[in-house]
Every structure is written in C-alpha cells, then in structure tokens.
Amino acid sequence: MKGNEPYLDAVNIQGKVAWQVNKYILDQSLYAYDNNLEIGCLLPRDGYSVPPYPKHCEPDSQEVLQWRINCKNIIDKNNYTQGSRIGIAKTFWMAKKFKDAEQLYFPKQLDFRGRIYDRVPYLNSQGNDLSRALLQFAKGKLIKTEEDLNWLKIHGANMYGIKSDFKTRIQWVNENINLIYGAGRDCWSQPEFWMRGSKAWSFLAFCRAIYLYQQEPSSYLCQLPCHLDCTCSSIQHFSGLLRSQVMGEKVNLVNSNQPSDIYSQVATSLCQRLRETDDPRADKWLMLNIDRSLTKPCVMTAPYSATNSAFFHHAYSWAIERGKMLGKNNWTRGKGAMSTVSYMANLLFQESSKAI
Numbered sequence: 001m002k003g004n005e006p007y008l009d010a011v012n013i014q015g016k017v018a019w020q021v022n023k024y025i026l027d028q029s030l031y032a033y034d035n036n037l038e039i040g041c042l043l044p045r046d047g048y049s050v051p052p053y054p055k056h057c058e059p060d061s062q063e064v065l066q067w068r069i070n071c072k073n074i075i076d077k078n079n080y081t082q083g084s085r086i087g088i089a090k091t092f093w094m095a096k097k098f099k100d101a102e103q104l105y106f107p108k109q110l111d112f113r114g115r116i117y118d119r120v121p122y123l124n125s126q127g128n129d130l131s132r133a134l135l136q137f138a139k140g141k142l143i144k145t146e147e148d149l150n151w152l153k154i155h156g157a158n159m160y161g162i163k164s165d166f167k168t169r170i171q172w173v174n175e176n177i178n179l180i181y182g183a184g185r186d187c188w189s190q191p192e193f194w195m196r197g198s199k200a201w202s203f204l205a206f207c208r209a210i211y212l213y214q215q216e217p218s219s220y221l222c223q224l225p226c227h228l229d230c231t232c233s234s235i236q237h238f239s240g241l242l243r244s245q246v247m248g249e250k251v252n253l254v255n256s257n258q259p260s261d262i263y264s265q266v267a268t269s270l271c272q273r274l275r276e277t278d279d280p281r282a283d284k285w286l287m288l289n290i291d292r293s294l295t296k297p298c299v300m301t302a303p304y305s306a307t308n309s310a311f312f313h314h315a316y317s318w319a320i321e322r323g324k325m326l327g328k329n330n331w332t333r334g335k336g337a338m339s340t341v342s343y344m345a346n347l348l349f350q351e352s353s354k355a356i
Contacts, residue, residue, distance in 0.1 A: 152222065160172075234300065
C-alpha cells in the first residue's frame, strides 16, 4: 500500500465534510427525554415505570398475580434496554457539548472489507435515528429547482417509511404537506403524525427543513443531509461481477421508473409457499402477516454465508415482536414452537438463496 490509493481519497473526502449540531432537534429531543417519553429509538430516560401495587386486592388474587407478572416484564425490559439508554445519554452529552461549534469533523476508518466508519462513537452520521437527526451539514445549499425540492421530499417520505416509486413518495409528501408544515412549526401541537414515522427524529428534521424553506424559498440554505441507500449491496456486487442483468434488476442496478424491492419479492414468494402447503405450521406464520421485515435481514446476510441458525434466531425474535404488535395469541411460547420456527428458518434459507 503506497498511501495514494483511490479508496483512501474517498475516506479523506468524507473526513473533510463539516457538520453542525441541529439545535432544533436537540431542543425537541431533550424535551422528550426530560419528560421520560419514548419516541422512535429514544427510550425513556428513567426506564419504563412499574405500575403501583393494587392495594385493594387480596395478596393471592388474580389481579396481584398479573401485577407481579407485569412488573417482572417491565424490570426485564429495563435491564435489557439499559445499555441503549446509557448510549442515548452519552449522545446527548456530546450534542450539548458541541452544540455551539460552527464546524465538526469526524475522523474515519476502513475495516478489512473496505467499509468506511466514523471513529467517534454515539454522536455520528452513521448512528441511530436520533444521532443522525442531531447532525446537519455546516454549509447549506439553496434549493434552486423543482428537482432539488423533490429530492428533499423523497428523503422525507423515506424517513416516514413510505416504500414505493419516487413519484408516489413525492405525491405522499404533497398530500400531507399541511401536517408536515404543522410539525415543522410546532411539533408538540400534533405529535401523533411525525411520531408515527419509522425514523421519527429524522422525519421531524425534514419537517422543520421544508417548513423553513416554505417561509423563505429564495434564500433558505438547506443543511439537511438526504440519505440514500443501496439495495442489498452484497447482491449488487455479485450482479456486477457476474454481469448479470437479471440479478441487477432485482437490486436496482438497471434503470427503471419503478424501484425494485427484492425483500418484498422474497416475502411474496415465501407467503405463496406457505399458502400452498398442507403443513399446519404454515398457518401459524400466515396469521402474523409476513412482510419484508421478516425477509430483509435474511436476504442481506445470505451472500455472507449466514446459516440456518442465524435465520432461526431472527425468525423467532420477529415472531415474538409481530405477535405483540398485532395483539394475537403468541404461539412462540406454546408446544411445537421450536419446530415451527425451525420450519420457517429452512424456508427463509431456501428463498434467500434463490434470490441471489
């Protein structure tokens, strides 16, 4: 290695990008934090509250038994999330420490695969949703054209969780523009809207940016980073190396007005197999409304030689969380649960392998 390789230039270019703390997001997230609110990846500062003991009930009553079960679950949850809550506290500490700095720079490093990472922990542009939302570019840009504005809208739709073609994402923003302006003007007047976003804090940062742009469209300097991600980079690399157009179409390496979603395609194929089989274990999975959230981690890691064991643990965790979300009878704790999860792990392995 001589020290002048092109990939080192790429790292140095990224390291020269100047950042600032987004003071608006810092103020709003600190308000939520101080009030022990849970919004997106922001967990309650003091942990989840244990309900008061039902003093009006007999010690051996069903109500007291249920209270004990609930308390245990809450204590377990607090213990499980303690590390994340400490990380949030450290993120806020760094944001407050550097909130008045005009320019921040993040040193970079390369791992053995050539991936670029920020060396600074907690507050960085590669962190969780809160960490990303707390940062903005130090140097803003004018929004000069409709195309510039559309890319900002696409970013906002992405942060809310809208998955479709670019035209549909822009249309979604236009249809909800009054709610977006309202969130950008006073996010606590109607918090239900922006808090439902899959990346709630980044979506709020978008709402604030487009609201400020609407106030002064000719002079507003937008500092908001608009995130764009690849589609399953491992398969993209495979399709490029193999010159496979069929594979490239699945991961958006071929121009198209309709973006391809390989994770949804695998989920559709998986559901089709479940509907066509007579195996009783299939019905247990179908009742959980399978979507791309089940298949995405498996498709992403299959090219890295992920094993059935990894798929098993993911499927088990996914089934537990989806059952809670849907409020349905959770079969994961009943007889035959491990066999049912193992059945899905095998299907995920097969369908993910076929996608490559």
